[in-house]
Amino acid sequence: MEKMSGRTSQLFRGSVTFLRKCLFNVISIGPIPDHIAFIMDGNRRYAKKQNSAEGAGHKAGYSSLMSMLGYCYELGVKYVTVYAFSIDNFKRRPEEVQYLMDLMLEKIDELLEHEGIINQYGIRVYFIGNLKLLNEPVRVAAEKAMKATAKNNKAVLLVCVAYTSRDEIVHAVKESCKNKRRELQTHLGSKVANGASEGVEEDKKMGLNKGLVIHDAQDDGLEGSEAVEKTDRMLYKGEGNSDDIATRTCKGLLEDAEVREKQRKLPSIKLVDVEKHMYMGVAPNPDILIRSSGETRLSNFLLWQTANCSLSSPAVLWPELGLRHLVWAVLNFQRSYQYFEKKRKKI
Numbered sequence: 001m002e003k004m005s006g007r008t009s010q011l012f013r014g015s016v017t018f019l020r021k022c023l024f025n026v027i028s029i030g031p032i033p034d035h036i037a038f039i040m041d042g043n044r045r046y047a048k049k050q051n052s053a054e055g056a057g058h059k060a061g062y063s064s065l066m067s068m069l070g071y072c073y074e075l076g077v078k079y080v081t082v083y084a085f086s087i088d089n090f091k092r093r094p095e096e097v098q099y100l101m102d103l104m105l106e107k108i109d110e111l112l113e114h115e116g117i118i119n120q121y122g123i124r125v126y127f128i129g130n131l132k133l134l135n136e137p138v139r140v141a142a143e144k145a146m147k148a149t150a151k152n153n154k155a156v157l158l159v160c161v162a163y164t165s166r167d168e169i170v171h172a173v174k175e176s177c178k179n180k181r182r183e184l185q186t187h188l189g190s191k192v193a194n195g196a197s198e199g200v201e202e203d204k205k206m207g208l209n210k211g212l213v214i215h216d217a218q219d220d221g222l223e224g225s226e227a228v229e230k231t232d233r234m235l236y237k238g239e240g241n242s243d244d245i246a247t248r249t250c251k252g253l254l255e256d257a258e259v260r261e262k263q264r265k266l267p268s269i270k271l272v273d274v275e276k277h278m279y280m281g282v283a284p285n286p287d288i289l290i291r292s293s294g295e296t297r298l299s300n301f302l303l304w305q306t307a308n309c310s311l312s313s314p315a316v317l318w319p320e321l322g323l324r325h326l327v328w329a330v331l332n333f334q335r336s337y338q339y340f341e342k343k344r345k346k347i
Contacts, residue, residue, distance in 0.1 A: 020071075030334040035285065036326075037082070037083075037290070038082045039292070041293040043061040079283045081159075084160055104161070118149060123154065124149045124157070128279045131161070169278075176276075177269065290326070292314060293315070296313050310332055310333040
């Protein structure tokens, strides 16, 4: 009887896998999202609903995550991002935070098991966020996981821990400013000692350090554009020699043009510089963002990256999220694909 039961169970699983592959083949006729992000909301409410300990909800959530990763990679989605732990979560009760850190440490080790999903699908793992805020064992384990999977290239899993979008944007702006400051020092030939720039006398003469322009050749104390205005007034009143006035006007215009040209060549912070320093710069922007439990808030998650993204908010709690919810989100993405592509091309 036991052999029969085991055989039946195996046949059932095989049938389910076959039907899922058939479903994915049909869906693959349309465009497949390159990147899906998940806000895993509802683990604690699930535990309460099941009259279980709070930790049971998080463990059930991890099982749901493993299933969802398998579905995504079978479908052909290359990048999956999950919101595992927000910086704001550090404000929770200390014992809950410690439990979540311990659970994260345990699950990182499970991810690296030889027969686990990481090796099965050739997944490279990134831990995204302000990792300095994690306790040392978790941070070391995260770094170990990233190093161990660095050569995997079939798929990517991005785990956002100690992360908020505002922290990411502030970090990116700071790093962009530091980078441009180094470029500017190189451009000006500066030598920086104790935060002060030296050796920029030539550029000071050009007024670049304060955005000023040089005085005209007659040294009348006026900047180039002001000299032009003065010559206009002199011509209107009939004052001075017209040849001298014309010469002064041309010099003033040339001075302004020369300074503007040199200022244009100075390094400046552009959108691409900020995006390059984002924590999420290792992956393209998500095509779909799914938040479980019916909530429609982004909760400070990927605010920069989701400007043109299909949003899905199934009413089920995260541990209850299943294949049908993923399929529905992908079908909605395919229906809106042309619209989002036009928006991206405009950007």
